[in-house]
Amino acid sequence: MEDWICVKSELLSLVDSYLNNFNLGEIPTIGPRGFFGSYLGAIKYLSRGREMVEEGYYKYPGGAFKVPLIDRWIVYVNGPKMIDDIRRASDENLSFPDAVLETLQSNYTMGKELRTNMYHIDVVRNALTRNIAARFADIKDEIECSFEDEVPVKNGVYVHVLPIVMRIVARTTNRLFVGLPLCRVPEWRDININFTIKVFMSAQFINLFPAFLKPIVGRLFSPLHSTAKVAKKHLEPLVKERLAKEKEYGSKDWPDKPNDLISWLLELAGPEQRNAYDLTLRILSVNVAAIHTTSMAFTIALYYLAARPEIVEELRKEVGECIEELGWTKAAMGKMRKLDSFLKETQRVSGTAAAAMTRKVLRPFTFSNGTSVPAGTLISTASYSLHHDEEYYKNPMEMDPFRFSNMRVNEGEGIKHQMVTPSSDFVLFGAGKHACPGRFFAVNELKCLVSHLLLTYDVKFEDQAGGMPKEEWYREMVVPNRHATVLFRKRQ
Incomplete structure (x- = not known):
């Protein structure tokens, strides 16, 4: 029926x-x-x-x-x-949620429950952003540990970049979302990576069919229920433990309460959402956005560092100076104007969908x-x-790594040209109240990933004359080249 x-x-x-x-x-x-x-x-x-x-x-x-x-x-x-x-x-005139429903087929790919109460968006916008500084040491620790595990460099190793980047990003992101030890469990990591891939692939497949067939195709090809069943197995003990602690202490605040996404969701969830299945859907959906965005951006940045060795030393110098002054902190990331410009520019040139x-x-x-x-x-x-319009960007097809940091030198322009700042001529994260709520976390995580890469490794392509690997397009969407390999060598 x-x-x-x-x-x-x-x-x-x-x-x-x-x-x-x-x-x-x-x-x-x-x-x-x-x-x-x-x-x-x-x-x-x-x-x-x-x-x-x-x-x-x-x-x-x-x-x-x-x-x-x-x-x-x-x-x-x-x-x-x-x-x-x-x-x-x-929203009564132009609706973002209704557009997501149609383009990502979210009823089938991520669950109708997420649309009836979208409180997890407020959690990402507020609690996640507010806790970046407090949890930054954990982010850095997981980046360091995951690189050691995923890129076991001795005398140099060629790495198939995108799969390894997704594993590193999934671990780092989930250190903040679900904490240790779950973020390092291979099955949990792979659940979230595969679900991220399947959501986008199944949405595109469903959208190949006319509207009246989508409910049937959506139910047949949705990755949601099989994924949620396995993911819930990992999350349910954590959720039950925290609900038991609330009952024991008679409060949502109790001693040594973990400061992570599970806790933030439980704080804001209504009575009908305070269960393992609903939280599983929300954590899976937040992972989809976080893993996809950061993995694509980091891969593109890594490719440019391998293809353009002449910009590495200047970025490395800035990163080293900021970390020497402020340590591995959110404040240090905020001072890295050249790195911010480089990341924004690589996304402008190669990371933007149509x-x-x-x-x-x-x-x-x-x-x-x-x-x-x-x-x-x-x-x-x-x-x-x-x-890529020359009315707004001089030499728009050229990747000018310090384009935006040079703009920020001008009086009154210090904030305007940051990567996280939406504008009418840079819409990577959208604009207005529906600008990406997780962009502050994504940019800080991305800066930390690239900073660690710069200070720990030298990277290059086997064929330096080949330049950047060609990105791949489908419909209006773009992904970095999925087949490129890069040589990693540990810095002495």
Whole structure:
């Protein structure tokens, strides 16, 4: 019965979508036109999504265009003014959660429970961010230990980068999320890595089907229930122990209470969420965001360090000076302006998807330039094209490692060009109230990872003339090259 209700709901949504598409006639199309042509365009979008978005970005500057998906259109909007319109819009008009539901198929991939009460977002935004400094020594310790385990360097070793980076990031992240010893349990680490990969892969697979088939396909191919069952086995003893401590002391605060994500979630959870299964879903979902974002960014940064040895010494000098002054602390990370600039620039050049700030239009919406979109429409910003537009970035295709730190020298610009600071011309983390809530943790963890790498290892590609390994694109998404290897050599 529930499947039939879902199918019926999706059929109604499909009808609404087709009706809404008639109202998009004023917005120009990229790709083949006509009923059958749009399906050819949707197929082309699977492999040429970035090129189609770039075509629309430069053909309609400051305006909008649409590209076809399998069962609907997506409208891209161009330029800082339209980005500001999205940033200022209310959730009643432009909804971020509804967009995640459609693009990531979160009902099937991560569970409906997460949408009924999204308190874990507030936990990430507040408690996680607030405790970065207090837990920084643990972050550094886990980075050091995981590198020793994953990169056993003697006289030098070639490393297949991405899988090892994901294992290091999963361990480091979960040191803060679930603590020792669980963060070092191989099965727990692999659960979270594999779930992260499967969420994105299954979402893309589900999105290949028309709306009325998604409930059936989603249930058949969701990684959620099998993953949650195994993950709960690891978390349930910890949750039961902490609930027992609360009962023993009659309070949510008790002696030697762990300062981690499990505790922060229990502090804010309602009575119906204070159980092992609900907490398992939330910890898995937070891991998806944390592992994916940081692993991709660290891999790209590592590739650039291997490809551009001339910038290593300057970064290494800054890192060494800051750590000598302030130790391995959050405060030291905050002083590393050149490293911050390098990381932001590598993401601008190589780490940005073709789309960002995706929203679902819940009420007919008119942008400040007069562009109108009907309810039911998905909209996005053309982020890759924005980040490579010479109107906003001089020599935009060049990776200039200190581009942003040089900007911060100017009076009043010290905060504006930080990696964590969203702006209308840099939308890596989104903008407005829906800017990535975990970006402060992600950037500090990323700085610590790269700092440890710089001070501990020399890295290079076997073929230095080959330059950066080519990134891989699917639809509007990008990932760093999954097959590249890098030589690690321990510094003396």
